[in-house]
Amino acid sequence: MSTPTDTQRMEKIVSLCKRRGFIFQSSEIYGGLNGAWDYGPLGVELKRNLKNYWWRVMVHERDDVVGMDGAILTHPAVLKASGHVEGFSDPMIDCRTCKAHLRADQLVEKKGVKQCPNCGGKDLTETRQFNLMFETHVGAAAEESSIAYLRPETAQSIFVQFKNILEVSRKKLPFGIAQIGKAFRNEINPRNFTFRSREFEQMELEYFCRPEQGMELLEYWKEERLKFYENIGLPSSKLHVLTVPDEERAFYSKGTYDIEYEFPFGRQELEGVAYRTDYDLSQHHKASGKSLEYFDEETKQKFIPHVVEPSAGVDRTVLAMISEAYAEDQAPNDKGEMESRIVLRFHPRMAPIKCAVFPLLKNKEPLVVKAKEIVALLCPDMTVFYDESGAIGRRYRRQDEIGTPFGVTIDFETLGEKDPALRDTVTLRDRDSMKQERVAIQDLPAILRERIR
Numbered sequence: 001m002s003t004p005t006d007t008q009r010m011e012k013i014v015s016l017c018k019r020r021g022f023i024f025q026s027s028e029i030y031g032g033l034n035g036a037w038d039y040g041p042l043g044v045e046l047k048r049n050l051k052n053y054w055w056r057v058m059v060h061e062r063d064d065v066v067g068m069d070g071a072i073l074t075h076p077a078v079l080k081a082s083g084h085v086e087g088f089s090d091p092m093i094d095c096r097t098c099k100a101h102l103r104a105d106q107l108v109e110k111k112g113v114k115q116c117p118n119c120g121g122k123d124l125t126e127t128r129q130f131n132l133m134f135e136t137h138v139g140a141a142a143e144e145s146s147i148a149y150l151r152p153e154t155a156q157s158i159f160v161q162f163k164n165i166l167e168v169s170r171k172k173l174p175f176g177i178a179q180i181g182k183a184f185r186n187e188i189n190p191r192n193f194t195f196r197s198r199e200f201e202q203m204e205l206e207y208f209c210r211p212e213q214g215m216e217l218l219e220y221w222k223e224e225r226l227k228f229y230e231n232i233g234l235p236s237s238k239l240h241v242l243t244v245p246d247e248e249r250a251f252y253s254k255g256t257y258d259i260e261y262e263f264p265f266g267r268q269e270l271e272g273v274a275y276r277t278d279y280d281l282s283q284h285h286k287a288s289g290k291s292l293e294y295f296d297e298e299t300k301q302k303f304i305p306h307v308v309e310p311s312a313g314v315d316r317t318v319l320a321m322i323s324e325a326y327a328e329d330q331a332p333n334d335k336g337e338m339e340s341r342i343v344l345r346f347h348p349r350m351a352p353i354k355c356a357v358f359p360l361l362k363n364k365e366p367l368v369v370k371a372k373e374i375v376a377l378l379c380p381d382m383t384v385f386y387d388e389s390g391a392i393g394r395r396y397r398r399q400d401e402i403g404t405p406f407g408v409t410i411d412f413e414t415l416g417e418k419d420p421a422l423r424d425t426v427t428l429r430d431r432d433s434m435k436q437e438r439v440a441i442q443d444l445p446a447i448l449r450e451r452i453r
């Protein structure tokens with residue numbers, strides 16, 4: 001089912017991302033490289049917060065999952081065995097009129113005739129398969145034997161290292177191996193900002209189990225993964241589970257669903273969860289001639305484990321978080337007049353900057369000294385931004401626009417000039433309610449830690 005699109009909202013988001021340093025077009029000063037993006041100072045913080053939280057929940061808070069970090073350059077034999085060399089392709093059609101390369105499912109059909117979505121041209125080539133993998137050469141000689149691929153998913157290095165990791169971690173089934181890293185696909189039409197890129201990051205878990213546990217674990221991961229998205233600020237009302245119909249599923253999968261989010265450009269996939277049976281391990285077991293079997297000490301049986309794979313996209317989730325956070329509302333300026341403001345309502349756990357610190361006036365030395373002491377106090381626990389320039393209302397607004405959830409202001413009361421009882425207290429402002437509370441400086445680290453964890 002499609003959801004209404006909101007082009008205007010998307011344009012505002014893209015422009016804010018550039019203006020405030022979340023995401024830039026890659027190689028922009030040379031005209032840009034299609035399908036590649038660079039994350040700026042705020043984007044990289046947001047992305048790290050997401051990856052760290054995924055790692056925390058999927059690896060550190062569980063005793064049945066270990067991590068790994070595999071190489072991007074991949075031996076062709078790995079991707080031959082997995083089926084990627086032969087079959088990792090999209091059907092492609094060219095428009096002879098405007099020369100566009102199109103994915104076959106992007107053609108529009110009018111009165112039963114297929115047309116190019118760009119120019120309406122009807123002079124189209126036959127469909128041919130276009131392999132999405134990036135090929136490169138390792139070493140000085142560019143010949144057949146030197147071919148390697150940039151991995152199209154992180155999963156294969158997990159399967160190939162299954163035996164090594166099983167031995168060193170001494171885990172018993174069911175257990176998982178997790179990885180976060182870059183993947184590359186030469187997408188025919190990169191689009192929707194970072195949503196479909198040629199270089200992107202994945203967060204993948206391969207959760208190995210006994211054959212009879214597969215279907216049950218497929219369900220188990222649905223709840224876990226939906227909870228994860230809610231915990232990073234994507235409301236359940238905008239998350240949807242789409243069961244992939246039998247005819248669209250990979251032939252080796254016994255069940256697959258996508259977790260989708262309502263982006264401004266429509267409902268689209270954030271993560272795919274697939275029960276891949278024992279397909280991958282069996283393929284590598286056969287092709288490498290090395291045993292990838294598991295020995296069950298209780299039953300004394302040897303078998304190739306099955307696997308359930310929750311595979312999420314970092315960039316797509318970052319885009320979902322920004323899309324969800326973007327809001328426009330009314331806030332009072334320094335004169336108390338209402339003005340419109342742009343605010344990113346990130347979950348505090350995900351916000352790139354957690355706390356901004358403002359001395360009320362920049363030319364009052366004791367206020368500045370105190371403010372810098374507070375920055376030093378908070379820095380080990382969180383990202384902090386110090387800002388002394390401009391009217392305080394303007395400073396709040398700048399932080400609202402990048403989603404900083406908390407602002408601390410150091411005023412004359414902090415210095416104890418008006419009321420000695422208020423010495424060494426500051427105001428703590430909440431981005432969303434804009435309410436301010438007075439708290440003791442010494443309590444700040446604990447209060448903020450609790451709200452951002």
Ligand code: ATP
Nearest residue numbers: 187195196197200202269270271272311312313316
């Ligand atoms: P799609 O159908 O959108 O092409 P897919 O089903 O091929 O995606 P998977 O192979 O299941 O994707 O990859 C798992 C996850 O990796 C996706 O859910 C998505 O979050 C991310 N991903 C895949 N391709 C891209 C891409 N081109 N750009 C950004 N993220 C991607």
